[in-house]
Amino acid sequence: MGISQNEQQSISDLVDQYKDLPGALLPLLHAIQGEVGYVPDSAVATIALGLNLSRAEVHGVVSFYHDFKTHPVGRNTVQICRAEACQAMGSRELEAHAKAALGIDYHETTADGNITLEPVYCLGNCACSPSVRVNDDIVARVDSARFNELVANLGGSQ
Numbered sequence: 001m002g003i004s005q006n007e008q009q010s011i012s013d014l015v016d017q018y019k020d021l022p023g024a025l026l027p028l029l030h031a032i033q034g035e036v037g038y039v040p041d042s043a044v045a046t047i048a049l050g051l052n053l054s055r056a057e058v059h060g061v062v063s064f065y066h067d068f069k070t071h072p073v074g075r076n077t078v079q080i081c082r083a084e085a086c087q088a089m090g091s092r093e094l095e096a097h098a099k100a101a102l103g104i105d106y107h108e109t110t111a112d113g114n115i116t117l118e119p120v121y122c123l124g125n126c127a128c129s130p131s132v133r134v135n136d137d138i139v140a141r142v143d144s145a146r147f148n149e150l151v152a153n154l155g156g157s158q
């Protein structure tokens with residue numbers, strides 16, 4: 001998917017701003033995500049050129065850090081824990097329910113742009129599995145009914 005001219009311009013401006021700083025790549029990626037909301041694939045070439053890196057190096061860093069999004073995200077992010085403790089307490093059933101209820105798979109966003117669903121690997125809340133993070137809040141012991149409530153509170157479709 002293409003990005004708008006404004007977004008492309010913002011990315012070029014940020015590259016100019018950061019390119020002479022030592023260790024510019026990470027702060028630049030954060031700045032782009034802060035401004036555009038994600039790091040578009042098409043930004044990789046601009047960043048590589050500006051920072052005198054290969055595209056593979058830039059791509060490697062973007063994909064290594066899970067905080068960087070490479071696609072537009074919804075107004076809310078819901079993450080379901082897929083690590084062991086949560087799986088033992090039913091997170092597989094929960095994720096199947098979540099995908100069906102929202103009509104999307106992981107890394108996708110509902111058609112109304114409200115919710116992006118992401119997997120996560122341990123939220124540090126294993127004693128109260130299965131755990132879900134809704135934006136900045138970690139929610140414990142989430143079953144299907146609780147999930148529906150959480151989504152309803154976000155004001156979007158289920």
Ligand code: FES
Pocket residue numbers: 081082083084085086087121122123124125126129130131
């Ligand atoms: S395994 Fe899910 S919170 Fe740790």
